[in-house]
Amino acid sequence: MTEDIYRxxxxxxxxxxxxxxxxxxxxxxxxxxxxxxxxxxxxALCLTLISEQPRVIARRAGISTAQAAARLEEMALKGLIxxxxxxxxxxxxxxxxxxxxxxxxxxxxxxxxxxRDLNEYIPTLLNPEIWKKSPQLRTIPVDRSISARPDVxxxxxxxxxxxxxxxxxxxxxxxxxxxxxxxxxxDRPEEACLVFGTGADYYQRNGIGRVIGLQExxxxxxSADESGLVLQPSNAQQILNICCCCxxxxxxxxxxxxxxxxxxxxxxxxVAEFDPDACEGCGVCVERCQMQALQLDGGRAVLDxxxxxxxxxxxxxxxxxxxxxxxxxxxxxxxxPQTIVxxxxxxxxxxxxxxxxxxxxxxxxxxxxxxxxxxx
Numbered sequence: 287m288t289e290d291i292y293r294x295x296x297x298x299x300x301x302x303x304x305x306x307x308x309x310x311x312x313x314x315x316x317x318x319x320x321x322x323x324x325x326x327x328x329x330a331l332c333l334t335l336i337s338e339q340p341r342v343i344a345r346r347a348g349i350s351t352a353q354a355a356a357r358l359e360e361m362a363l364k365g366l367i368x369x370x371x372x373x374x375x376x377x378x379x380x381x382x383x384x385x386x387x388x389x390x391x392x393x394x395x396x397x398x399x400x401x402r403d404l405n406e407y408i409p410t411l412l413n414p415e416i417w418k419k420s421p422q423l424r425t426i427p428v429d430r431s432i433s434a435r436p437d438v439x440x441x442x443x444x445x446x447x448x449x450x451x452x453x454x455x456x457x458x459x460x461x462x463x464x465x466x467x468x469x470x471x472x473d474r475p476e477e478a479c480l481v482f483g484t485g486a487d488y489y490q491r492n493g494i495g496r497v498i499g500l501q502e503x504x505x506x507x508x509s510a511d512e513s514g515l516v517l518q519p520s521n522a523q524q525i526l527n528i529c530c531c532c533x534x535x536x537x538x539x540x541x542x543x544x545x546x547x548x549x550x551x552x553x554x555x556x557v558a559e560f561d562p563d564a565c566e567g568c569g570v571c572v573e574r575c576q577m578q579a580l581q582l583d584g585g586r587a588v589l590d591x592x593x594x595x596x597x598x599x600x601x602x603x604x605x606x607x608x609x610x611x612x613x614x615x616x617x618x619x620x621x622x623p624q625t626i627v628x629x630x631x632x633x634x635x636x637x638x639x640x641x642x643x644x645x646x647x648x649x650x651x652x653x654x655x656x657x658x659x660x661x662x
Contacts, residue, residue, distance in 0.1 A: 431598025
């Protein structure tokens with residue numbers, strides 16, 4: 287019976303936009319057993335993408351409102367479900383997809399067995415064809431590589447997106463932390479995940495990372511550039527986070543660069559252009575490229591555009607100007623979802639898991655349960 291509840295939870299998570307596909311080894315069930323108690327798994331089955339008050343979830347779960355409120359907050363503090371607080375109202379709780387979501391929220395609760403299971407599962411979870419259709423992150427250039435250019439949109443500039451935020455938080459990078467714990471990885475800054483708005487509220491209440499100011503946030507972006515880190519914000523115009531990623535630890539970069547043409551798998555508006563006549567063969571670009579898109583051959587760099595994801599790290603430090611960024615997608619054809627919600631809907635549809643009818647049913651059920659819970 288206990289095993290059944292984890293199988294049900296796996297199916298439930300797989301219906302969410304990010305997915306949670308089954309494997310032959312059953313590693314996904316091992317992950318759930320490590321993270322959820324059977325009681326927590328049963329309560330998680332009662333949550334949807336729509337955040338709701340404890341009394342609504344209590345009715346579905348068949349427990350008292352007081353029990354539900356206590357259990358839901360415990361689960362939120364463990365990083366198993368999402369907690370939000372509409373202005374002037376009580377906490378509401380909703381389902382979390384596994385990635386990006388549950389896994390990242392366990393950065394302070396890692397163990398070697400959990401890390402081992404995740405690394406076994408991640409190639410299945412990061413299906414390149416699904417990621418290609420609707421990635422959860424997109425790649426933007428470091429600011430130095432696109433400065434003073436009129437053909438760059440506001441949500442393609444890290445500094446401009448950051449300046450539009452009101453709350454800033456920096457958290458440890460779970461990818462670099464897990465690799466370091468396993469005796470691998472690199473020495474790049476671990477405190478490098480920037481979180482904003484409601485995401486920052488969640489991280490702060492859960493004791494993950496620390497609240498910072500605008501200037502320190504901008505300093506972290508500058509440090510990321512200097513350390514050769516790829517900037518990957520939410521795949522939306524109104525972002526919740528910016529990940530600063532390295533090709534040796536980041537699960538997205540590390541896994542997708544195994545494919546022969548990773549440029550086709552990333553959402554990016556830019557690609558590097560190379561002038562071989564201007565190249566002096568210093569090799570700085572080769573060291574900074576996280577996707578192995580640049581190699582030295584015969585004393586000059588060689589660019590493989592099929593591997594370039596337009597991060598601009600090579601452009602920012604090219605001493606001769608042999609490298610520059612060009613638009614890969616014309617301005618009139620850029621299609622970045624407006625919000626995180628619209629990005630999640632797009633991802634769910636790409637996976638065939640979130641139909642218009644299914645969304646309508648979910649909304650109607652939530653409204654009905656709210657009405658019934660209010661009458662009890």
